[in-house]
Amino acid sequence: MPEIVIMKEIRGKNEDHAKANRERFAEDHVLVVNVMGAPGAGKTSLIMALCKALKKTGIKCSVIEGDLYSTIDTDSFISAGFDSLQINTEGECHIDAAVIRQGYDRLKCADGVLFIENVGNLICPAEFDLGEDIRLIAASVPEGDDKPYKYVPMYSYVDAVVLTKCDLKEAVGFDTDHFTRGLRALNDAPVFETSARNEEEACGMDPVAGFIAERYRALG
Amino acid sequence: MPEIVIMKEIRGKNEDHAKANRERFAEDHVLVVNVMGAPGAGKTSLIMALCKALKKTGIKCSVIEGDLYSTIDTDSFISAGFDSLQINTEGECHIDAAVIRQGYDRLKCADGVLFIENVGNLICPAEFDLGEDIRLIAASVPEGDDKPYKYVPMYSYVDAVVLTKCDLKEAVGFDTDHFTRGLRALNDAPVFETSARNEEEACGMDPVAGFIAERYRALG
Numbered sequence: 001m002p003e004i005v006i007m008k009e010i011r012g013k014n015e016d017h018a019k020a021n022r023e024r025f026a027e028d029h030v031l032v033v034n035v036m037g038a039p040g041a042g043k044t045s046l047i048m049a050l051c052k053a054l055k056k057t058g059i060k061c062s063v064i065e066g067d068l069y070s071t072i073d074t075d076s077f078i079s080a081g082f083d084s085l086q087i088n089t090e091g092e093c094h095i096d097a098a099v100i101r102q103g104y105d106r107l108k109c110a111d112g113v114l115f116i117e118n119v120g121n122l123i124c125p126a127e128f129d130l131g132e133d134i135r136l137i138a139a140s141v142p143e144g145d146d147k148p149y150k151y152v153p154m155y156s157y158v159d160a161v162v163l164t165k166c167d168l169k170e171a172v173g174f175d176t177d178h179f180t181r182g183l184r185a186l187n188d189a190p191v192f193e194t195s196a197r198n199e200e201e202a203c204g205m206d207p208v209a210g211f212i213a214e215r216y217r218a219l220g
Numbered sequence: 221m222p223e224i225v226i227m228k229e230i231r232g233k234n235e236d237h238a239k240a241n242r243e244r245f246a247e248d249h250v251l252v253v254n255v256m257g258a259p260g261a262g263k264t265s266l267i268m269a270l271c272k273a274l275k276k277t278g279i280k281c282s283v284i285e286g287d288l289y290s291t292i293d294t295d296s297f298i299s300a301g302f303d304s305l306q307i308n309t310e311g312e313c314h315i316d317a318a319v320i321r322q323g324y325d326r327l328k329c330a331d332g333v334l335f336i337e338n339v340g341n342l343i344c345p346a347e348f349d350l351g352e353d354i355r356l357i358a359a360s361v362p363e364g365d366d367k368p369y370k371y372v373p374m375y376s377y378v379d380a381v382v383l384t385k386c387d388l389k390e391a392v393g394f395d396t397d398h399f400t401r402g403l404r405a406l407n408d409a410p411v412f413e414t415s416a417r418n419e420e421e422a423c424g425m426d427p428v429a430g431f432i433a434e435r436y437r438a439l440g
Contacts, residue, residue, distance in 0.1 A: 038259040039342045039371060040363025068343070069372050091373050093313060093343040120370070121343055122259045123288070123313040142362035142385060143260025150290050150340070151259060153311050165362060171391060172417075197392075 002074040003106060004086045010098035014128055017097035021104070021131025028110040031216040034130050036154065037138035038147075039120030042164035044073045045196040046138050046208075047115045051082050053209035059216055060112030064103045066095040066119045073117065083107050094124040097131055113216055122147070126157040134215060136160045141174045148182030156186045162208055167195040222294040223326060224306045230318040234348055237317035241324070241351025248330040251436040254350050256374065257358035258367075259340035262384035264293045265416040266358050266428075267335045271302050273429035279436060280332030284323045286315040286339045293337065303327050314344040317351055333436055342367070346377040354435060356380045361394045368402030376406045382428055387415040 010017070025032050037043045044065075051061040062083040065074045068091055077084035085103050087095055095118055104114070116132065118125045137158040139147060142165055148155040155161075161183060169176070180191060190211065194204035230237070245252050257263045264285075271281040282303040285294045288311055297304035305323050307315055315338055324334070336352065338345045357378040359367060362385055368375040375381075381403060389396070400411060410431065414424035 038340070038363075039367060040258060040360070067370055070370050072366060072369060091343070093341070119343070120258070121313070121341060123311070123339070123341055124344070140260070140362065142360065142388065143258075146292060147259060149292060150287055152289050165392075168362065168388065168391060171388060172385075 002071050002078055002084060002086050004071060004088055005099060005103050007087055007089045007092055007095060007099040012098070014097050017101060018129035018131040021097050021101055025131060025133070029219055030109045030112060030114050031134070031212070031219055032114045032116065032130070032132040033134045033136055033212060034116045034118060034132035035136050035138060036118045036125045036158070037120065038122050038140065038143055041120065041138040041140040041143065042196060043117050043120070043138045044076065046162060046164055046194065047117055048076065048080060049196050049202045049205045050209050050212065051115070053205045054113055054213060057213055059213060062107050062109045062112060062114050064100065064107065064114065064116045066117055068119065089119060093121050094119055094128050095130065096128050100130045113212060122151040122154045126154040134159050134212065136162060138162050138164050140164045141166055141168050142172050145175045145179040146182065148179060148186060152186060155183055158187065159189050160211065161189050161191045163191060163193045165195055166193045166204065167197055222291050222298055222304060222306050224291060224308055225319060225323050225326070227307055227309045227312055227315060227319040232318070234317050237321060238349035238351040241317050241321055245351060245353070249439055250329045250332060250334050251354070251432070251439055252334045252336065252350070252352040253354045253356055253432060254336045254338060254352035255356050255358060256338045256345045256378070257340065258342050258360065258363055261340065261358040261360040261363065262416060263337050263340070263358045264296065266382060266384055266414065267337055268296065268300060269416050269422045269425045270429050270432065271335070273425050274333055274433060277429070277433055279433060282327050282329045282332060282334050284320065284327065284334065284336045286337055288339065309339060313341050314339055314348050315350065316348050320350045333432060342371040342374045346374040354379050354432065356382060358382050358384050360384045361386055361388050362392050365395045365399040366402065368399060368406060372406060375403055378407065379409055380431065381409050381411045383411060383413045385415055386413045386424065387417055
């Protein structure tokens with residue numbers, strides 16, 4: 001059974017907690033990646049593939065999993081040998097900086113990359129700075145190529161866009177140019193194309209892992 | 221350019237506005253279907269196919285579209301000859317009963333079915349009764365078969381589950397039994413299987429339209 005932190009209302013502004021987190025992460029030499037996306041966008045599979053790719057380059061990875069109730073995804077990371085902790089929001093639509101700090105204090109993340117899997121939601125998480133270094137969206141191809149036009153705050157908020165389930169592009173008629181035009185109206189974030197139908201067939205992960213590794217090494 | 225209502229905070233409890241809506245809908249002999257689902261679940265395509273199927277049986281349909289900012293979907297309904305009005309939440313993660321009443325007063329819905337397309341979100345809309353008769357979730361197969369285990373409040377809240385993009389079942393390895401077991405732990409809502417890759421190939425819509433038509437005719 002993984003460790004579970006239940007999110008509760010904590011005094012103070014989220015921005016103050018986020019600032020404190022950011023200072024602590026820097027002291028500990030931890031690069032924090034906040035992975036956001038719609039329900040079923042493939043956030044967990046993406047993080048798993050990135051953890052494995054980064055581990056090969058000698059970078060330690062840990063994962064904080066945010067979900068309304070279950071521990072399904074944390075169980076997977078622990079089985080795969082990564083330090084992982086569950087935050088359950090008990091129905092809340094996002095995670096906040098205060099609960100991340102509670103979770104962080106129980107994981108040993110120093111000198112590595114910490115992935116935070118946010119609650120599956122394209123709206124509310126864009127209002128809560130967690131103190132992260134990279135805001136990454138997993139955007140699944142079956143969601144459609146119109147999402148940057150509709151979920152403007154989220155697509156404005158992110159530093160990197162990872163298209164997932166790209167093996168389904170043809171089946172769903174995904175127009176990459178249309179997607180990218182919508183994104184570019186808001187944001188110059190790099191776009192990576194991946195698929196992770198299963199572990200053996202994960203494609204396109206190395207460039208994303210490289211982008212994260214470069215930012216980690218730049219911590220000094 | 222479609223008519224747009226911008227959602228603002230209105231005095232009073234949502235439950236009171238919802239109760240007033242429900243009374244008004246009944247007086248007007250309107251069956252209201254609140255269509256919820258994740259971003260990109262295929263809510264718009266589903267509603268379009270249902271409007272067309274119901275129209276063939278002589279039932280008039282109208283659509284209120286909820287979105288953060290755009291009018292993309294309302295434009296489609298107006299082009300297809302259905303009365304439609306846009307609600308823009310300007311970043312809010314759900315629509316509420318008060319804004320539905322504002323939109324409703326501008327559409328002529330009497331003696332028919334009104335579809336409300338909620339904001340793409342599997343969490344917050346389950347906290348806002350709109351005064352609807354049917355709460356329907358569009359659950360897309362590529363989101364994965366574990367969603368009822370993770371989005372417990374939403375899957376507890378709905379009266380009908382429409383699986384969308386079922387043509388992708390094999391490609392994504394969707395386990396219908398696993399999905400249904402998760403749902404049945406919460407809810408005995410009927411499950412319909414559909415796909416609407418394009419208008420010509422829309423499959424499985426008649427049973428859903430029949431379910432709605434039966435409820436409409438039961439209004440008396």
